[in-house]
Structure formats: structure tokens, C-alpha cells
Amino acid sequence: MTSLLTSEIPTVRDIRAAAERLAGVAVRTPLLEAPLLNAQIGGRLLIKAEPLQRTGSFKFRGAYNRMSLIPEAERAKGVVAFSSGNHAQGVAAAAGILGLPATVVMPSDAPAIKRANTEALGAKVVLYDRHRDDRDAIGAEIANRTGATIVRPYDDPAIIAGQGTVGLEIAEQVTALGVRPDAVLVCCGGGGLVSGTALALSETLPGVPVWCVEPEQFDDTRRSLEAGQRQTNPSDARSICDALLSPTPGVLTFELNRQLLAGGLAVSDVEVRSAMRASFEHFKLVVEPGGAVAIAAALSGKIAVAGRTIVAVASGGNVDPAMYRRILDD
């Protein structure tokens, strides 16, 4: 066990501490803008470009922050994580930098690029069946046997604080541009990125509404916010957004999201594909399906953009060339 109280709700101070740990290790990703696209939508869309982050998604931020807090005595036993791929790569890269052995439990249908990169980064990959096996049980068994620290994908205050550095950067970047956004849109699987980002913005840009965006059928956080308690997605739900297929909101993340979010939006696979093409054309940025839901919400009219400034977080870019090709074909 570590000295970190993993049931604690993180604070903005934790996010600032995470930003210090990540300085010079994580990429301070740019906020991108496309004047021609702005002209088309009659508003201003600013994209926080996390595909340009180390390992191609925001997940490195939380993983590195969490793993930096593992006590010296525990480090040699390594870490274990379960992930559809982006958290896996974040954990593998952070383990490489910190010099820890890492094992990642990954669904057998994860994109090939995510599995290959996780292994190339030096982690051991253990596969499971997303519809049959219990990944938590597999991870717990490995942790019990080896003494490895479990690095949760989202429901951990140090993970949330690490992802929240996205929010700190957004605040600094829009302030440098001299604009105050009318809304900030963030994708949501388990809710680590959106809760951390909303927490950071609650202090740095108070009053700016933050919305979570999910795939249709995986809009558990949207429905949970409406119901006031955690809801679950149907087990037969399907989406191309492989990074956002969590069955239910996290406990800590939902506690934050319940207090901080303006609400939830949901987008279809068709809207996601269109947003990926717009990112190709206007931002020259490769965005994966789950990474494109916030852009999709802005471009498909799920939130008003005319005459307004909207920040959308593009959370990752780890998409197989074969799928990307099919999406450009549409």
C-alpha cells in the first residue's frame, strides 16, 4: 500500500503540484485554431491538442503524476494497469522514465497501434476479453501476486490531478490570447480528464461552464448528472470510440463532476467521424475517435457556437491507419 489516500478528493493545489512534476516531462500542448473553420461555424473554436502529448494522448499526465508518488520502497515491485490502450501507453512511458517495471491488462480488441506501442515502451501486456472477463479482477490478482502498485485509469486523486493540468494550461493559453471561453468541452470515459480539467478551471476561469461529451450509448455520466447518481451503460452498447467505453462513472470523478459540470452531451459515431475529418482538414491533426467527441459536439450543433468561443479538448490521436483511411473515405 502507498501513503496516498486514494479515496480523497483532489484539490486545485494537487493539480498545481502535478504541473510542477510534469514540467519538462509532459508536452505543453498547443491550443490550435483554424480561421476558415471559424468562418464556417460563425464562432471561434480552440482545440487543446493532446494528440501531440507524449504517447499521443493526455493519459501520460495522470500516469506520470500518480507513479511519481509511489514510495521508493515500492518501486521495484512495479505497477499494473488495465486500459483499452491510451492509459496503457501513458503508464508504460511513465514507467520507462521512472525506471519501474509495468504490466498492462488490455482488452483483446484494443487498436493494434495501442498494443504495439505499449509493448514498444517496455511494458508487459496481458490480454482479456472485454465482454467476458473482469479486468479489475485480473489486475488485482497480478497486484496481489507481485506487490505491484495498481495505477487506476481514472478513479484516483493523483490521476485526476495529473489530467487536470490540461485545465491549467487551457486557462493560461486562453488568457494569453485575451479571450474568455463561453464553454469548455471535454470527452468523458471514466471521467478523469473532465473532472480534473473542470476542477482546474473552477479556480482559474471561474464561471466558465465545462461540459462532458460522451459517445451515444456510453452517456453514463450525462445520465448520472441528470439522475444525481451513478448510472450504467447497457452491456450491448457499441461505439467506435474505443477510449471511452467505461461502463459507469468513477466514484471520485463523479463526485467532482456532479459539483463542477454544466452537464453532459452525447455524439453519434457519424458525428465523430465527421469531426475526425475536420481535424484532418483544418487542424492537420490526427485525432482518434474517442479523442474527437468534444470537437464533434461543437461541430454538430450539440452546443451553440455562433458568436461564441468554445474550447474543445482533442484528447488523443492513437488510431490505426486502416480505420483512419476508412474514415477519410466517408
Added chain:
Amino acid sequence: MTSLLTSEIPTVRDIRAAAERLAGVAVRTPLLEAPLLNAQIGGRLLIKAEPLQRTGSFKFRGAYNRMSLIPEAERAKGVVAFSSGNHAQGVAAAAGILGLPATVVMPSDAPAIKRANTEALGAKVVLYDRHRDDRDAIGAEIANRTGATIVRPYDDPAIIAGQGTVGLEIAEQVTALGVRPDAVLVCCGGGGLVSGTALALSETLPGVPVWCVEPEQFDDTRRSLEAGQRQTNPSDARSICDALLSPTPGVLTFELNRQLLAGGLAVSDVEVRSAMRASFEHFKLVVEPGGAVAIAAALSGKIAVAGRTIVAVASGGNVDPAMYRRILDD
């Protein structure tokens, strides 16, 4: 006629003045890095990501700098430019910002995305046949008739100075990283970007070799550097690098390149396609064929990378989805 002496060789001071004009208007593009790719090549490759520049290529820098220098009395008569597409978009965007009418003479086989964007940015497009018509004559006729200022694509000191801001930024960015590159690789069509970049680096990173990179069959600058005078490409030469198909080096650009460059490298279309795929996979960056030649030179072993730090400028990302899809298919 303008008061600018267009036969003058620019200086680093002109580049610094251009940087001041471009501050807050052009994007300060990031220097990207991919640890997994570095591990594969056994060296450190840093990519200056100009696809993230306004209009999707470096060309906006020079166009805006040049057009900022047009005297008030000449502005209403507008500008005329000839371009395969990226300079066209740069001119169109700069004209929009500065409030000038713009006409662009563009080859009929330019990528559809470049023509569409140029028109969307508000410029009038006049088409010509790349293999039959004389674009200079068409541009000169329009200028004579309307009094418009010709904005040359490269052979103009203010254009070279604008493109040279890429070099200033590279120097600042590698200095912030605490590294001194072993070489800087820059694509070369007419030579504006590489000459300006080499000029900036001659003062900011003196002694660091700068190489131009061209498509095979369009290696006129490489051969000109060897011969000591300007050479011409064969008229039947073909390449997928639509942005780099200039027939011969510029007069001013070659004068600078002759003094400043370490030499020239040439890459095949196959190597370019491979570099575009690597940019997709590792940098999540959409790079067009002509924009990928410097990366191609580094990845194909045209220059030693093992144990070294190489900066490669990715100069643009304006590629049609249909071509990009075919390249991902390879």
C-alpha cells in the same frame, strides 16, 4: 512599384523585424518529438511543425511580412501571386487580414484542397497549365493591367525574411530544450524557406549545418550547390511533392544558399510516403508530400541520425484526403 529593393539580400535584422510583424498573427509552431521513433532510429529527431501554421504551411509567414511592407497608397490595387497552392493560401490569408484584394495564378493540377482554401480565404483564382503556360507572364499581365503588387513565392528579400522566422523559432526552441542540433534539414522548392532559415541560424546557432532537401528529379538546388551556379530540372520530371516543383533556384535564394548551406539531399517519392506515414503514426501530424521531404531524409538514412540530434522542418500539411488515404494504404 514599391519602395522595397527586391534585389537586395536580406539580413538577420530583416528576419527579426519580420518576427515582430508576425507576433500574434502567425502561429509559433511547436517542435515535436516522438520518443518511440527516437528509440527506433537511435537518435533524436525534432520536427518543426509548420502544418500547424495558419493556412497549414510556413508560406503565411513570408506572404504576410512582404504584404505588410506594401505602402498605403498601393494597397487598394491589391496583390497578385502565382503558386501551386501553399503560397496562394498564405497570400490569401494575409490579404484578408490586411484588407487587400488578392488574385492568385495557380496550376490547374494543384491539389483541390489548396484551390478551395485559397478561394474560401477570399482570393480570386486564375488557373494555368503547368506544362504549357508561363505563370510569370500571366502574373505580370495582371499586375500591369491592375497595378497590383506581385508577391513572389520566394525570390524577394521580405519573403525570405518572413520564412526565416522559422529559423529564429528553431534556435529559441532547441535552446530552451538545452540541445544543440547536429544538423537542420529544410525542404527546398525555390529556396525561400531554407535560405531564410539558414540565414537566421547563421547568427543564432552558428556552425550548425543546414541542408536543403528536395525530391529526386527536382534536386536543382543540390546540383546548383555542387556546380556553383543555378541548374535547371528536366521538364519531364515528376514528383508527388506538388509544393516543391520549381524549375530552378531563385536568384536571391541561391545567393544565400550558396553561402550558407552545408549541401543538398534528395529523396524519392517512396521515402516521402514512408515519412508521411511516420508523421501520422508518431507525431499525429498530417504532413503533405512536399512537407515531408526533410523527415524523409532523416528516416531514410540520407543523413546520419544515430547518436545525433536532427531538426527537420515539416513545412506543410495541405494534402487531399484521397491522396492521404492512398499513402496510408502503402
